[in-house]
Amino acid sequence: MSVPDALLMGAVAYDPKVVTIWEGFRRRLNATGVPFDYLLYSTYERQVEDLVAERIHAAWNSPLAWIRAERLAAAAGRTVTAELMRDTDRDLTSVVLVRADSPARTPADLAGATVAVGAVDSPQATLIPLAHLAEAGVEVKVRRFDVGVGLHGDHIGGERDAARALAAGEADAACVIDANQLLFTREGTLPPGSVRVLAQTERYDHCNMTVVDTAPRSLVDPFIAALRAMSYADAAVRPLLDLEGLTSWEPGRTDRYAALARAVDRFGFYGADGTVTAAEYRP
Amino acid sequence: MTPRPGGGGAASGRVDLAGLGFTDGADLLVRRALAGLPPGGRLHVSGRHPELRVHLGAWCRGAGHRLEDPEPDPGGSGAPPSDAAVAVVVKGRRDDDRWFGAVRAGSAHGVVDRPPGSWGLAARGALIEAGGPEVHFDVNEREVVWADAVARMYAHAASRQWDPATAVDWSSAAGLDPEIETAVVQLMTYLVENEQAALIVPARFLGRIHPHFREVVQLLSVQVADEARHMEVFNRRALLHRDRLGTSSAGGRASLLTLVEETDFSMASFLLSVLGEGSFVDLLAFLHTYAPDPVTRRIAWLAMQDERRHVAFGVAHLQRQAEQDPALLGRLRGAIERRHDALADTAGLNDDVFASLVVLAAGEWTPAAIAAGGERVRRLQHAMDDGRRRRLVRLGFPLDEAAELSALHTRNFM
Numbered sequence: 176m177s178v179p180d181a182l183l184m185g186a187v188a189y190d191p192k193v194v195t196i197w198e199g200f201r202r203r204l205n206a207t208g209v210p211f212d213y214l215l216y217s218t219y220e221r222q223v224e225d226l227v228a229e230r231i232h233a234a235w236n237s238p239l240a241w242i243r244a245e246r247l248a249a250a251a252g253r254t255v256t257a258e259l260m261r262d263t264d265r266d267l268t269s270v271v272l273v274r275a276d277s278p279a280r281t282p283a284d285l286a287g288a289t290v291a292v293g294a295v296d297s298p299q300a301t302l303i304p305l306a307h308l309a310e311a312g313v314e315v316k317v318r319r320f321d322v323g324v325g326l327h328g329d330h331i332g333g334e335r336d337a338a339r340a341l342a343a344g345e346a347d348a349a350c351v352i353d354a355n356q357l358l359f360t361r362e363g364t365l366p367p368g369s370v371r372v373l374a375q376t377e378r379y380d381h382c383n384m385t386v387v388d389t390a391p392r393s394l395v396d397p398f399i400a401a402l403r404a405m406s407y408a409d410a411a412v413r414p415l416l417d418l419e420g421l422t423s424w425e426p427g428r429t430d431r432y433a434a435l436a437r438a439v440d441r442f443g444f445y446g447a448d449g450t451v452t453a454a455e456y457r458p
Numbered sequence: 459m460t461p462r463p464g465g466g467g468a469a470s471g472r473v474d475l476a477g478l479g480f481t482d483g484a485d486l487l488v489r490r491a492l493a494g495l496p497p498g499g500r501l502h503v504s505g506r507h508p509e510l511r512v513h514l515g516a517w518c519r520g521a522g523h524r525l526e527d528p529e530p531d532p533g534g535s536g537a538p539p540s541d542a543a544v545a546v547v548v549k550g551r552r553d554d555d556r557w558f559g560a561v562r563a564g565s566a567h568g569v570v571d572r573p574p575g576s577w578g579l580a581a582r583g584a585l586i587e588a589g590g591p592e593v594h595f596d597v598n599e600r601e602v603v604w605a606d607a608v609a610r611m612y613a614h615a616a617s618r619q620w621d622p623a624t625a626v627d628w629s630s631a632a633g634l635d636p637e638i639e640t641a642v643v644q645l646m647t648y649l650v651e652n653e654q655a656a657l658i659v660p661a662r663f664l665g666r667i668h669p670h671f672r673e674v675v676q677l678l679s680v681q682v683a684d685e686a687r688h689m690e691v692f693n694r695r696a697l698l699h700r701d702r703l704g705t706s707s708a709g710g711r712a713s714l715l716t717l718v719e720e721t722d723f724s725m726a727s728f729l730l731s732v733l734g735e736g737s738f739v740d741l742l743a744f745l746h747t748y749a750p751d752p753v754t755r756r757i758a759w760l761a762m763q764d765e766r767r768h769v770a771f772g773v774a775h776l777q778r779q780a781e782q783d784p785a786l787l788g789r790l791r792g793a794i795e796r797r798h799d800a801l802a803d804t805a806g807l808n809d810d811v812f813a814s815l816v817v818l819a820a821g822e823w824t825p826a827a828i829a830a831g832g833e834r835v836r837r838l839q840h841a842m843d844d845g846r847r848r849r850l851v852r853l854g855f856p857l858d859e860a861a862e863l864s865a866l867h868t869r870n871f872m
Contacts, residue, residue, distance in 0.1 A: 262550075266525075356481075410590075
């Protein structure tokens, strides 16, 4: 690494605001004596590969990227740790929506029906809810909306298109993250009262700050401590926290990625060694 | 919501949403109930909406609160009561933290001497969240912009707005002698030109004055609207019987440009309102007296009322400023002298305008009438000079200096 005296973190540029966010954090961290820099990636796959290859110390990872990082690291004889996450990354659920006048009353009623989902690599709008239905023994026809493939569902476009397909009668059900049902109703994508929740997945966690075991703790520890110390009461960082969608940085935890790991295996998304095995995945 | 102390010391409350869902505004009721609790306080939420639990969880996550399952009924009676809580919201710190360090942008009932740029566009007296953009309003001193009666002046100005379409009977202008009509068209052409300058000057300062001085901004906004109406009615009168306007002299435009180019608020207000618009009040009174038709008479009168207000504010805030800043009079004097020097080589008032004033005051083309008209225009110029001297004395200039400075004012009147 050419700049060994700064923690180097990868982040995926799923939106132009990512530059604002991490440039803001970089200035803040460096100003407080915490050496930090970042690299932007266009997809999570290359970011995770670079993490395990020690080209970066840390990666701001999607939950799917975390699963792959774990597997790639294990295959390489390394380990990765989830050092911290946003308060808003904890205990999410996805919901399967149907139109309010749908005859479906239970997930089983969707057998053979068309279910609209987000991008092929979206944990929340595709993998986890489809696995939820499959685990209940429900076989459905999937209509996928591949927007922002490689961004692991960070781009909301595919999820919004799935909701539109449901509203337009082009699908019998749609899978979205729980908060997005409210968002899509507020923004007018879904007319108020037009849909209802047919099923809700188990709770799962979302992004985390993944660190590879070879990263020097002398760089990692101050970085993590400085993020954890950021207070929403601090007017200088509050705009950045608002942009990144959190109130506080919380300790990382890894016990709520099980539903996603099952989905990855069920649909053959990654191999046990972290190889990309999903047939229709072109990030 | 009924706040009450909880068993563990944490405050708690309860809210029943009945059948209301989060897509229909349930968050407003939850937010209202949480407002009465400290961070860590527990809000028991009940309701019948089938998706309440799903949406409450999603909403809490985004709002920085934690969602917990309700405690089991201590009575252990089995079936839950109809108003049993669906979930418990544990209030987070987000709302309180957002307002940490917030300050009031002054008081709703008065102005401060120098409002900071960090107050930005916030309403005076509003509680402003810390952070946010610093806005640079360079005209930001009470001493420079304020007049004690400005709120009353604004209210008066707002109440005296008139509609050009209905305040004037546009059908009442009978055909005039063609040469008299030509004089009217020339004067209207001159007035439109001057009103355009009088609109641009305050408009340029509107974006530079700190919005903390709200009434000043409001008053100047009305002043801009006044000038917009004046431009309309003078232009409309010019084209009432003709299809083209009169002349615009290079000297007249040069004189107006010196007003528009003045970047100091006090100097611009002095040159425009105290001296220029003050002279225009006399000019409009003259036109009201000698107007050859009802439309010209009416619009001169309407514009004159507006201009009087503009003069009153200019005098009031500069008088106040001069009392607090003894050096102001010297700067005002310098502004007059600089403008005089800049215009020394220009022709001053357009000859066509001067001749039209004489013709209007004469009323006919006899040598005796023209002589009388000329005398009336000279009296107008004296009246303008008297008015300027009176206002200069009100600002604090000694009589002799006021006379000297008034004489340096542009021959273009505005």
